[in-house]
Amino acid sequence: QSVLTQPPSVSGAPGQRVTISCTGSSSNIGAGYHVHWYQHLPGTAPKLLIYANTNWPSGVPDRFSGSKSGTSASLAITGLQAEDEADYYCQSYDSSLSAVVFGGGTKVTVL
Amino acid sequence: QVQVVESGGGVVQPGGSLRLSCAASGFTFRNYGMHWVRQAPGKGLEWVAFIEYDGSNIKYVDSVKGRFAISRDNPKNTLYLQMNSLRPEDTAVYYCATNRDSYRDGKCYSDYWGQGTLVTVSS
Numbered sequence: 001q002s003v004l005t006q007p008p009s010v011s012g013a014p015g016q017r018v019t020i021s022c023t024g025s026s027s028n029i030g031a032g033y034h035v036h037w038y039q040h041l042p043g044t045a046p047k048l049l050i051y052a053n054t055n056w057p058s059g060v061p062d063r064f065s066g067s068k069s070g071t072s073a074s075l076a077i078t079g080l081q082a083e084d085e086a087d088y089y090c091q092s093y094d095s096s097l098s099a100v101v102f103g104g105g106t107k108v109t110v111l
Numbered sequence: 112q113v114q115v116v117e118s119g120g121g122v123v124q125p126g127g128s129l130r131l132s133c134a135a136s137g138f139t140f141r142n143y144g145m146h147w148v149r150q151a152p153g154k155g156l157e158w159v160a161f162i163e164y165d166g167s168n169i170k171y172v173d174s175v176k177g178r179f180a181i182s183r184d185n186p187k188n189t190l191y192l193q194m195n196s197l198r199p200e201d202t203a204v205y206y207c208a209t210n211r212d213s214y215r216d217g218k219c220y221s222d223y224w225g226q227g228t229l230v231t232v233s234s
């Protein structure tokens with residue numbers, strides 16, 4: 001059971017918009033700690049997509065965007081492409097655990 | 112360019128030990144904190160341990176406290192994870208990752224990751 005809760009899967013047709021939610025609590029996201037997002041293809045190195053809730057690292061297309069409100073955060077992918085099929089993870093910090101925490105991951109399928 | 116390359120994985124019996132290494136290049140290793148993160152088969156990412164740039168702050172996930180030890184050799188640009196008293200549930204791909212921003216302030220994230228090294232704990 002992950003500290004941060006994500007839907008196991010989301011899907012969409014090419015060109016559509018999908019969103020992935022990340023729900024936490026008052027000891028992590030709700031406490032104001034930043035949320036970060038990663039894309040992971042099996043057998044490869046995870047890739048940073050969004051850091052500090054809404055910021056893009058260099059080279060990440062702006063089709064990916066992050067938001068945060070209260071005890072939750074979201075990752076939106078607009079103009080869905082076949083290459084976006086991957087697992088996506090949110091990450092934050094939990095003060096009661098004094099630890100970095102990840103969501104359980106969401107598999108994005110492009111129909 | 113920035114590279115982190117893990118090594119040292121393998122098959123070990125329950126109760127055994129293994130030491131993972133992570134060779135860093137393309138950035139000033141001594142200036143950055145580092146993490147170990149693992150992924151068990153069919154599961155999600157799980158943070159394992161963190162070490163500050165100078166070794167002054169070390170943190171572990173509860174499930175490995177007292178069994179795993181993270182360390183670093185800055186002159187050699189290398190991060191380590193000593194794993195003792197291994198259990199079947201420690202079976203996973205172990206990733207080395209750079210740290211950005213402050214761990215103490217709970218802002219930290221990882222901008223570069225390695226490809227991982229597989230650890231299998233089985234009799």
